Structures are given as structure tokens and as C-alpha cells.
Amino acid sequence: MTRPTPPALELREITAGYDRAAPVLRGVSLTVGEGEAVGLLGPSGCGKSTLAKVAALLHRPFAGTVHLGGAPARGFRHRAPRAQRTAVGVVFQQPRLAADPRLTLASLIAEPLRATGRRAEAAGRTEELARSVGLGGDLLARRPHEVSDGQLQRACLARALALRPRVLVCDEMTAMLDASTTAALVAVVEDYRERSGAALLAVGHDRTLLERWCDRTVEMAAGAEAGTALRSARRAPADTSAG
Numbered sequence: 001m002t003r004p005t006p007p008a009l010e011l012r013e014i015t016a017g018y019d020r021a022a023p024v025l026r027g028v029s030l031t032v033g034e035g036e037a038v039g040l041l042g043p044s045g046c047g048k049s050t051l052a053k054v055a056a057l058l059h060r061p062f063a064g065t066v067h068l069g070g071a072p073a074r075g076f077r078h079r080a081p082r083a084q085r086t087a088v089g090v091v092f093q094q095p096r097l098a099a100d101p102r103l104t105l106a107s108l109i110a111e112p113l114r115a116t117g118r119r120a121e122a123a124g125r126t127e128e129l130a131r132s133v134g135l136g137g138d139l140l141a142r143r144p145h146e147v148s149d150g151q152l153q154r155a156c157l158a159r160a161l162a163l164r165p166r167v168l169v170c171d172e173m174t175a176m177l178d179a180s181t182t183a184a185l186v187a188v189v190e191d192y193r194e195r196s197g198a199a200l201l202a203v204g205h206d207r208t209l210l211e212r213w214c215d216r217t218v219e220m221a222a223g224a225e226a227g228t229a230l231r232s233a234r235r236a237p238a239d240t241s242a243g
């Protein structure tokens with residue numbers, strides 16, 4: 001008998017925040033299946049980014065567990081084992097906060113490869129990754145202050161894909177971008193997911209975008225009851241009836 005495939009990402013009863021006495025999230029559970037795309041919506045300040053950081057093993061919850069591919073996370077931040085840390089790629093809203101201003105875009109994209117000892121691979125892969133997000137030419141030799149937000153976000157997305165994550169967390173990845181750059185970055189993510197079977201947790205405010213992009217959306221309520229109030233909606237099947 002074959003066992004069912006474990007979900008790519010499972011957040012179980014997560015209580016988290018910045019003050020133990022007043023956590024932002026209380027007992028939030030969320031599952032993203034293997035290859036599934038889930039959109040996370042909710043009012044400003046309800047804790048979406050906090051949950052995204054917990055999912056990316058960048059923020060230790062006060063209680064609850066994170067499972068990746070069925071295995072419990074064995075640490076957070078620098079304590080996360082490399083194999084688990086690299087299983088999740090993350091892109092944030094503001095590329096200028098996420099990118100080291102001293103690095104060229106090429107070095108930025110190659111950073112995870114170098115950090116994991118794959119220097120030999122880095123040159124070829126950097127070019128391939130840059131191409132996949134639509135970056136080329138002299139842009140790769142520029143530093144963050146010499147490129148647009150959209151170009152820098154493309155580099156941050158390439159960096160997030162460098163180690164071929166099984167789960168991609170996009171926290172308002174396109175919030176600062178125009179419609180055509182948004183469409184281009186969503187297409188890059190979808191192309192990667194199609195080739196790799198990776199799962200996606202996309203956080204945002206743009207309901208139309210997330211409902212179109214994701215297999216299902218979950219809605220986080222504002223306030224202390226957020227944890228118990230994740231509501232799920234599945235994307236309506238495409239209308240194939242003759243008009």
C-alpha cells in the first residue's frame with residue numbers, strides 16, 4: 001500500500017509574535033499540499049508576514065510546529081538545519097531591505113549557491129537564473145541602487161529559486177510593482193513550479209491576483225481570533241461552457 005504524500009508545508013497550531021504576553025497569531029494551522037499554490041489574504045497587521053516568516057523558518061513561534069515535506073522543522077533562523085532552510089525560498093515585499101546594497105545583482109543571485117559551497121556551479125547557474133527572471137546584459141554588474149525596484153525584485157526572486165526550493169513563500173512580492181512586472185514575476189514563479197512541482201504560499205492584499213494565481217485562498221481575520229478564523233476558498237473551475 002502506498003503512503004499518501006505528506007504536504008509540502010504544514011503549520012500546526014502556531015502561536016507567534018513579538019511579545020509572549022500578546023501574540024499576533026494564536027493557534028494558526030495552515031497546510032500547503034505538494035505542488036499546491038495557496039494565497040493568504042487578510043487585513044493589514046493581522047499577522048500574514050509573521051506567519052510567512054514562521055513558514056520560512058525565519059521566526060521561531062512561541063508554540064506549534066512547522067513541518068516540511070512531513071518532517072518537523074528542527075530549528076529556526078541560523079539554527080535551522082541547512083537542508084530544511086534551503087527547502088524554503090522566500091521573497092519579501094521590499095527588495096531594498098532584503099538585498100545587500102554592496103553586492104552586484106549577479107553576486108546577489110549567486111549568494112545562496114556560494115553560501116552552500118556550490119561555487120563551481122555558481123557562474124553558470126547565476127546566468128541561467130538571471131535569464132529565467134528576465135535579467136541580462138550589464139544589469140547583472142550593477143548594484144541595487146543602480147536598478148529599479150522591479151529589476152531588484154527579479155534578482156531577489158532568482159536568488160530565492162537558486163537552491164531549487166520545494167516551497168516558495170512570496171510575501172507581497174509584487175506589492176510595489178506595476179502590472180506588467182507583476183505578471184512577469186508571477187509567470188516566472190509558475191514556470192518554476194511547473195518544472196519543479198514546488199508548492200507556493202503567496203501572501204498579499206490583491207485578492208483578484210491571488211484568486212487568479214492560486215489553487216485556493218485562505219483568509220486571516222484581524223485581531224486575536226485570527227488563529228481560529230482562517231477561512232478557505234477554492235478557485236472556481238474555469239468556465240468551459242460555450243458562450
Ligand SMILES: Nc1ncnc2c1ncn2[C@@H]1O[C@H](COP(=O)(O)OP(=O)(O)OP(=O)(O)O)[C@@H](O)[C@H]1O
Binds near residue numbers: 046050
Ligand atoms: N519586528 C516586530 N516587532 C514588533 N512587532 C512587530 C514586528 N513585526 C510586526 N509586528 C507587529 O505584528 C503585527 C502583525 O504584523 P505583520 O507584519 O505580520 O502583519 P501583516 O498582516 O503582514 O500586515 P501587512 O498586510 O500590513 O503587511 C502588527 O501589529 C505589527 O505591528
